[in-house]
Amino acid sequence: MLAHPSRSIRAFLCASALSCAGAPSPSDEGVDCVPATIETFADDPGAYYRCVDAYLGGCGPDGYPLGYGAYYAEKYMGDTWDALSEDGQRFLIEVGVCLHETLATQLTADSTCDEVWDLGFDAHPDCYVDAGFCELPLTDTLAIAGAVEPEDQALPEQNAQVAAIAEACTE
Numbered sequence: 001m002l003a004h005p006s007r008s009i010r011a012f013l014c015a016s017a018l019s020c021a022g023a024p025s026p027s028d029e030g031v032d033c034v035p036a037t038i039e040t041f042a043d044d045p046g047a048y049y050r051c052v053d054a055y056l057g058g059c060g061p062d063g064y065p066l067g068y069g070a071y072y073a074e075k076y077m078g079d080t081w082d083a084l085s086e087d088g089q090r091f092l093i094e095v096g097v098c099l100h101e102t103l104a105t106q107l108t109a110d111s112t113c114d115e116v117w118d119l120g121f122d123a124h125p126d127c128y129v130d131a132g133f134c135e136l137p138l139t140d141t142l143a144i145a146g147a148v149e150p151e152d153q154a155l156p157e158q159n160a161q162v163a164a165i166a167e168a169c170t171e
Contacts, residue, residue, distance in 0.1 A: 035100030046070030059113035088140030098127035125164035134169035
C-alpha cells in the first residue's frame with residue numbers, strides 16, 4: 001500500500017480558501033484558484049474547491065464546491081484511503097486532480113454556482129474512466145461507491161454519472 005498522504009487538519013478547519021493562509025484567492029481579473037497536482041492533491045484535497053466557492057461568492061454547503069467537491073475529496077482521502085489497494089489509492093489522487101483540472105479549464109469569471117454544479121458532475125465520468133476506475137479491483141469499486149452518502153445517491157446527477165461510468169466500463 002502507498003503511505004498515507006499527510007492529512008491536514010487545515011483542510012477540515014478552513015471555512016473558505018480566503019480564510020486560509022497560503023491558499024489561492026480569487027482576483028478581479030479572473031479565477032486564480034489553482035488546481036492541485038499529483039504531488040500536492042493529498043496535502044489538502046478540498047483547497048481548490050474552497051477557493052472556487054469563495055470566488056463564486058459562496059455556493060454554501062449545498063453547492064458543488066463545498067457540498068460535493070471538497071466534501072468527497074476530503075472524505076475519500078481520509079475515510080476511504082486505508083480501505084483501498086495501492087491502485088485504488090492512486091486512482092483517488094488521479095481522479096481528484098482530473099476533477100480539479102477539468103473544472104479549472106471550464107470555470108470563467110462569469111460562472112455561477114448552478115453552472116459549476118453541472119460542470120462538476122459532468123466531469124466525473126471521463127475523469128473516473130481516465131483515472132482507471134474500470135480496472136480497479138471489485139473491493140476498491142465497492143469502497144468508493146459505498147462512501148457516497150445516501151442523500152447523494154438519490155441525486156439525478158449522481159445516477160447519470162454512475163450510468164455513464166458503468167457504460168464506459170462495459171465497452
